[in-house]
Amino acid sequence: MAEQRIGYLGPKGTFTKMAVDGLFDGGTYIGYESIPACLDAVENGEVDTGVVPLENAIEGSVHLTIDYLVHQVNQSIIAELTVPIKQHLLVHPDHHNHDLKKIYSHSHAIAQCHQYLHKNYPQAELEYTASTGRAAEIVADMGTGAAAIGNHLAAEENGLKILAENIHDYDNNHTRFAVVQKNPMTLKVKDQFVTKQKTTVMVTLPKDYVGALHQVLAAFAWRKMNLSKIESRPMKTGLGNYFFLIDVDQPYDQILFPGVQAELEALGCQLKILGTYPSYQLDIPSPIRRA
Template identity: 45%
Template sequence: MKVGYLGPKNSFTDQAAQSCFKKEDLLPYQTIVSCIQAVHNGAVNFAVIPIENSLEGSVNDSIDRLFHLGGLKVLGEIVLPIHQQLLVSPGNTLIDKVLSHPQALAQSQQFLTDHYPDCLLEAVSSTTYAAQYVANHPEEKIAAIASKKAAKEYGLTILSEDIQDNALNQTRFWIIGLLDSQLTIVLGNKTKATLFIRLPKNAPGSLHQILAAFAWRHLDLSKIESRPLKTHLGQYFFVLDLLINQNEKLFENALEEIRLLGGVVTELGSYPVRVIKES
């Protein structure tokens, strides 16, 4: 079995993937789109990609690609706690520049403003790259924001611990596969479903009508989000997450009625969720 993931090695996606798959089955890819394409063309059986962070919101690239490309489904979700560390070369304490992935810089914004207001912030391609760069340039007054795992891997010192803006910082990852694929590992019962919905018409109240189909059946909507259809400004599709540990027949009836009303519904998958307590 081969499992692609958004690399490089030691990224948070790597940690999420390692919590479910054997290390020797994992293959890093450079971008989200290359992960998705690897599943499409059969180069890997599954891929693990980031979907949403509790501070920074959805990973639009993942959502948009899955919608516009089609042909893939979600087989499982992994929720990982994200702790960011400020890392320096051993002995270094003076820093005038901080390197990291833009998401990690954004997640540590308050800490950086409070403690390093004059530091230059430089966005690089990954937290791993930032850690590697700091390790390779011990003479420079630089720090990286990355994980404890990266600190260990590259022999760096943790100058400040858990610097992310919120102690409960978490990221959701999806395990994706082809429509006819089955997950060979056991994650648990299916508790969640994700749908892409295009409204029947751009009339006042049509979103309300769609939501009514779920609401009057007491089906629990855990997330709703709009993304541009990439046609005109003001044209969207909706991404809905529903908890489905309720009557499945009610869920099916709701979808059937939305389709009868002219809504276009794509079921991206019904899947189990594994929440990792500590990374």
């Protein structure tokens, strides 16, 4: 059997790559520079599986992933992976007691370390990059006097050392990643802790009217189906036209879900299953290097 080919949002050293390393047990890994490029590669068969951020992401927007899955490609979510976000301050190995004049990272990562930076490096100039992985590459090229904010993998991949660990302002910060396939095949993953089975559905309304969402949710509520996330997103047909994205905390079955579907269709709504999948939780190993 051929080795599985896995595409992910790169470059090397991103949180997405960390998710991939944690989940998969071998295969060919290909980093893509954007979420659409990664999903396109899945669509045209360049890779078998794609991994992209879905919620609370650092590099990239949830909305971009959702909208692309809904509008541009025809793929299923076959797993999700939750990864704790731990940000570190990364410097060149030659850096010792130099002043830090510039700190590079993605704007979201800088925002997550806002209080730390304000307290410890009020004078440093903040430079925004397209990803935390890119920030680490830049600092590796520049040498001393600059730092990047990123994860321990970005340090390893770029030969940087960690000057300060866990500099993010809030603990309990996680990113959810979606694992997607066009032609669902078995996923060969490491032994992981499966927290629960989930199903993501998309509901479109015939038109906007008062109480529409309340009516949609009734179909789930009276069946005692728990929803762990709901979001309204604009259709691309103009402002005011919305669809709903709903995460249900149970696997798809042939009794409850067809019942919900029939009830919603009677209201003029449409229901599409974007995926039914296990939810994996990833523990992040401690950083291996320290200044």
